[in-house]
Amino acid sequence: MDVVVRAVDLARRFKMGNAFVDALRGVDLSIERGEFVALVGPSGSGKSTVLNLIGGLDRPTGGEVWIDGVELGATDERTLTRHRREHVGFVFQTFNLLPRLTAVENVALPLMFSGVPRRERLDRARTLLENVGLGQRLTHRPGQLSGGEQQRVAIARALVGHPALLLADEPTGNLDTTTGAEIMALLKNLNQERQLTVLVVTHDPEVASFADRIVTLRDGRVQT
Amino acid sequence: MTRGDLLRTSFGNLGRHPVRTVLSAVGVTVGILTIVTMVSLGVGVQKEILQQFQGAGLETISVRPVTEERSAYTAFAEPKRTVLITPELVEEMQAREDVVEVLPRVYVPWGATVYLQAGDRELNVRVYVGDSTWGLNDPFTEFPRLESGRELVQDSPGEVILSKDALEALGYDEQSDWEDVIGQEVHLLLKAPRGDMASFPLVVAGVRDTTYWGANIGVTDALALKSWWYNDPDILEHEGYDMLRIKAASINDAAQIVGELQEQGFEVESLRLLLDNINRAMVVLQTMLGSIGALALLVASIGIANTMIMVVYERTREIGILKAIGASPGDIRVLFVAESALIGLAGGVAGTILGWLLGLGLNRLILAILRWQEAPVRGTFFVVTGWLVLLALAFATVVGLLSGLYPAARAARLDPIEALRYE
Known part of the structure; x- marks a missing residue:
């Protein structure tokens, strides 16, 4: 059993003005390498918060989150950054590409912060874009790409650092049903061919159906 | 990030808003122009006087x-x-x-x-x-x-x-x-x-x-x-x-x-005493006039800092994305400080060139006046030496760099989730 992600009693409390909001109230979660897990739940259930904590974009206020043997809550900023760079890849609902860079430059960008020289990182980016079917769109800017194409670029970018874990937050939220299905098929493909562990947050049961396992979240807790 | 990447990224970002970059750099240009002209005047006049006096006999x-x-x-x-x-x-x-x-x-x-x-x-x-x-x-x-x-x-x-x-x-x-x-x-x-x-x-x-x-x-x-x-x-x-x-x-x-x-x-x-007095007077004059240049640079620095704060604000979402894909707070800081330093450098280049040209022009003017007054004095009164150029450029870059420190720190401190939510 190779556990990639382990959340133990994970909690996150936010301060909103004078009041506190508990987005997560003790989440226990375990994901094995190569699994395709969907995290579902109504709006406000804390799904995105779980994703952010696993991805190192946020720190828990209670409990622990272990990624590949490292407890993220106790690490310093530098280790957290390295974690974001090397262990996870993020895919967002709004794609979050840099609008003034081309597709290939967007995909290569994470490698720039890892210190990879320009030519090499552009080569790697090109390869990945071809893998996701965008070999003809290398020099296009996001504004010249369709929603589905932009999301493919985002997926390629998420993969460029060879992460163990792909985290997708409502990846089909801004896409029509057909395109959405294409994207999910792509993710499924990547999961199966590369042993890529995938965690998708979604409120759409059709999207969730692509997963091997569905975890339901409600009011900050996992529903069993 | 390699140095080449840093320069390329910074140049790219500045180049996207050429008017804003130029306007931010203008303050530095004025300051450096003043300082270069004043220092070159001092160097030139001192050299001329020394030459004349040496011919006349400083002993x-x-x-x-x-x-x-x-x-x-x-x-x-x-x-x-x-x-x-x-x-x-x-x-x-x-x-x-x-x-x-x-x-x-x-x-x-x-x-x-x-x-x-x-x-x-x-x-x-x-x-x-x-x-x-x-x-x-x-x-x-x-x-x-x-x-x-x-x-x-x-x-x-x-x-x-x-x-x-x-x-x-x-x-x-x-x-x-x-x-x-x-x-x-x-x-x-x-x-x-x-x-x-x-x-x-x-x-x-x-x-x-x-x-x-x-x-x-x-x-x-x-x-x-x-x-x-x-x-x-x-x-x-x-x-x-x-x-x-x-x-x-x-x-x-x-x-x-x-x-x-x-x-x-x-x-x-003695001519030597006279020369010393003249040198002392020149130093005072240069300091006074150089202070004007320094003041201009101070104001320019505030202008650059202000511009950079707005730039950070505008690029909030971008900073969130960069952090999500693996940029460290240090990377973010370096990016913005580099941009700000480049604005300073750009202003410095323009200021040095203009200061040199102004020196040439003023020199011509002074020679014309001397000729009109029939004074037998000739020479070059504004001398821009190599080290003056380097110093001016370095100084301008440092001014830009320092101006960017606070805005860059703010950028580095942004919470990625909040930043991504922006816009």
Whole structure:
């Protein structure tokens, strides 16, 4: 059993003005390498918060989150950054590409912060874009790409650092049903061919159906 | 991030908003322009003056006797001398190893009217005591040359050099007469207001090309004139010399001798002292004007910081994305500081070029004015050296860099989730 992600009693409390909001109230979660897990739940259930904590974009206020043997809550900023760079890849609902860079430059960008020289990182980016079917769109800017194409670029970018874990937050939220299905098929493909562990947050049961396992979240807790 | 990536990214970001970049850099341009022009002026003028002075002789010292302070009772009287240039001092100086030449001077008494008499003609003349080294007083004019004859040698008692114009007024107006007049006897007449008169016979030793009626005599004869005028046969003992010119072996020797003489109470002048004073004045001037440039840079710095804060604000979402894909807070900070430093550098380049051009223009203007005023001064007053350029560029870059520190820190501190939610 190779556990990639382990959340133990994970909690996150936010301060909103004078009041506190508990987005997560003790989440226990375990994901094995190569699994395709969907995290579902109504709006406000804390799904995105779980994703952010696993991805190192946020720190828990209670409990622990272990990624590949490292407890993220106790690490310093530098280790957290390295974690974001090397262990996870993020895919967002709004794609979050840099609008003034081309597709290939967007995909290569994470490698720039890892210190990879320009030519090499552009080569790697090109390869990945071809893998996701965008070999003809290398020099296009996001504004010249369709929603589905932009999301493919985002997926390629998420993969460029060879992460163990792909985290997708409502990846089909801004896409029509057909395109959405294409994207999910792509993710499924990547999961199966590369042993890529995938965690998708979604409120759409059709999207969730692509997963091997569905975890339901409600009011900050996992529903069993 | 490699340095190349950093530069490429920063240039790219600045290039996307060229107008904003230029406007932010303008403040730095003005500051650097002012500083470069001022410093180049200082460098140029100092170089010119040093050159001129070196030609004139920085090893030369002028010593004057010290006179009593004038009071209400002595306001119009001849002041009494408290420190004298004695013949003993002159001998002492002559004996020194670090002294090349010693020339004591005596002035014809102020108010004394001197006439030149030749044959049956009389002419009111100006009497000069001394020789061609007199020109050291004014390094910018050439001493008038001789038409014929020879210069006075150190003292040359009994000899006189007359100006061409004076001889012409006396009736000698043929070119050939300039040779014939050598060896002729003339008289210098000193007429006192009380009515008596003294006559001093002199032999013409040379003719000088000057446009006024002048006579050049030696120290001994000048002393004789002075002695009669003040009715004091021991005038040298009582008054000492009127001035002493010393040429030292080197500039350092001159500085030392100046110190010694000042200790003895003399008033000492040397071109070196003058040069030092001028340098000091230049430094003050440069500091004042340079401060204006510094002030401009301060204001520019605030402008750049303000621009960068807005830039960070505008790129909030982008910063969130960068952090999500693996940029560390340090990476973010470096990116913004680099952009800000580049704005400074851009301003510095423009300012240095404009400062150089302004120096060229002002130089031309000053030379034109000098030519119009018929001053014999020429030269380059604005000099931009290599190190000035480097210093200016470095300074400009640092100003930009420092301006960006606060905005960059703010960018680095942004929470990625909040930033991604932006817009």
